[in-house]
Amino acid sequence: SYITGSKENKTEIQLLLEGQREFLTHIQSNHAEALELNSDEFVDLQDLPEEKVAFESYPFEDWMLFLHPDQKPLVAKEFNGPARLRGVSGSGKTVVAIHRARHFARKILEERTKEKVLFITFNRSLADLLNNLIKKLCLIREQPIICVSTMDKFCRDYVQFQSGDIPAFQEFTVDNVWYDSVRKHLEKLNDIGFCKSITNESADVKILKRDSDVQFLKDEVDFIYGKFVHSNSHEYLSCDRIGRVRRLIKSQREVILKLYTTYAEDLTKQKQFIPREINRVAYTYLQEGKPAEFNYRSIIVDEVQDLSEIDMSIL
Numbered sequence: 650s651y652i653t654g655s656k657e658n659k660t661e662i663q664l665l666l667e668g669q670r671e672f673l674t675h676i677q678s679n680h681a682e683a684l685e686l687n688s689d690e691f692v693d694l695q696d697l698p699e700e701k702v703a704f705e706s707y708p709f710e711d712w713m714l715f716l717h718p719d720q721k722p723l724v725a726k727e728f729n730g731p732a733r734l735r736g737v738s739g740s741g742k743t744v745v746a747i748h749r750a751r752h753f754a755r756k757i758l759e760e761r762t763k764e765k766v767l768f769i770t771f772n773r774s775l776a777d778l779l780n781n782l783i784k785k786l787c788l789i790r791e792q793p794i795i796c797v798s799t800m801d802k803f804c805r806d807y808v809q810f811q812s813g814d815i816p817a818f819q820e821f822t823v824d825n826v827w828y829d830s831v832r833k834h835l836e837k838l839n840d841i842g843f844c845k846s847i848t849n850e851s852a853d854v855k856i857l858k859r860d861s862d863v864q865f866l867k868d869e870v871d872f873i874y875g876k877f878v879h880s881n882s883h884e885y886l887s888c889d890r891i892g893r894v895r896r897l898i899k900s901q902r903e904v905i906l907k908l909y910t911t912y913a914e915d916l917t918k919q920k921q922f923i924p925r926e927i928n929r930v931a932y933t934y935l936q937e938g939k940p941a942e943f944n945y946r947s948i949i950v951d952e953v954q955d956l957s958e959i960d961m962s963i964l
Contacts, residue, residue, distance in 0.1 A: 655955060658738070714786050716748055717741065724748045733953070746949050747779065751787050753947045754794040764946035768797045769964070771952040776802075779951075796943070800960050801924040804931035810942045811934050816922035823921050827867065828857050830912040834904060838866070841901045865895065870909045874925035875957025878933060879913060882906065925957075932963050 664670045673680075716724070723734065723745050734742050746768070753766045768783075770776045779797050787795065798806070809815040831838070832852050838844050843862045857863050872893065873885050886902050897905070916923065922930075935941075948964055950956070956964075 655952065714744060714747065714782055716744055720745050721748075724752050743779075743951055746951055747782055747786060750783065750795045750947075750949050751791060754787065754791040757794055757946055758790065762946070763944065764794075765943040766795045767803070767943075767945045767948045768795055769800055769803065769948065769950045769956075770797060771799070771955055773799055773802075775951065800956060800963075801928065804928040804963065805924070807931050807941050808927055808934065811939050816920065816927070818916075818921040818923050822919055823916065823923055824854075826915045826919055826921065827912060828852075828854055830908055830915060831857060831863060831866065833911055834908045837904045837907070838862075841904050843901075843904075866905065866908060869893070869897075869905055870912060871925065873906070873909045874913075874923075874929065875959050878929050878959075882909060882913075885909075925959075928957070928959055928963065932959050935963060 661670060665672055720741055726732075734745060736742050750766050750768050757764050757766070768779065770779055776797050776799055783795055783797065784792055805815055831844070832849065835844060835847065835849055835852055839847075843866065844860055845862075847856060847860060872890070873882055876888065877884055883906070885906050886899065890897070913926075916926070950964065953961075
């Protein structure tokens, strides 16, 4: 969960390790009210003999592909548009998604079309795991139909398909551009309440890396990258920032927008294209009507909450 989960999952696990959370092996009666108010469903595996037998006797990969009878209708269910499957960690969402990918692969084979199924996942480690599970579940002729990819890799492959080349980036150079951009705006950032303990004389990389405000600003710039193409970035001044926790007044947004602009333009001058920028290029290409390499019958996304608005628009 720490490797493949959301930021919230990682934070909770870290708090658990620091002793600020309590792990309960059994749910107590005094937690009943809290559980009833929770929108997710908790399942006691002891009440499900079929799962219990599977868990005790199946190899781990087989258990990861085990589909409970109550889940089977979801695999082939028809929807009029996008559909979301919700549930707690470990409740089988990914298992349903894998079986659903195979369901569409079979339909493509039956109908003899040249379509594909696109399976987008959170990171490369999870993509490798899903590829192995798909190989274990699917017939040889079904496997090539299902394309498993991270969002960044899909965009990179698409841009390369359209342009014949893909701009690269060097992490060291990108980091230097970021910290230089912060230094250029440090005085204005101080004026709006950020990085108050840092001066131009003390703004070396080690100090900047440790500063929580600098990390917040980096996340905020990443938010702009994920929500707007560069030409529309001015809309950041009035957009909703749902989930960003820290409120910003207009003067703060104006300085952060200038920080973003400096960072984005300096990256371009250095010929550095970070994944977020490549995703924006992909979005622009699709808006211009440039087709992807394959026609996708269905798109399945694992951990959809981790995608940016640009990513969702691409899909």
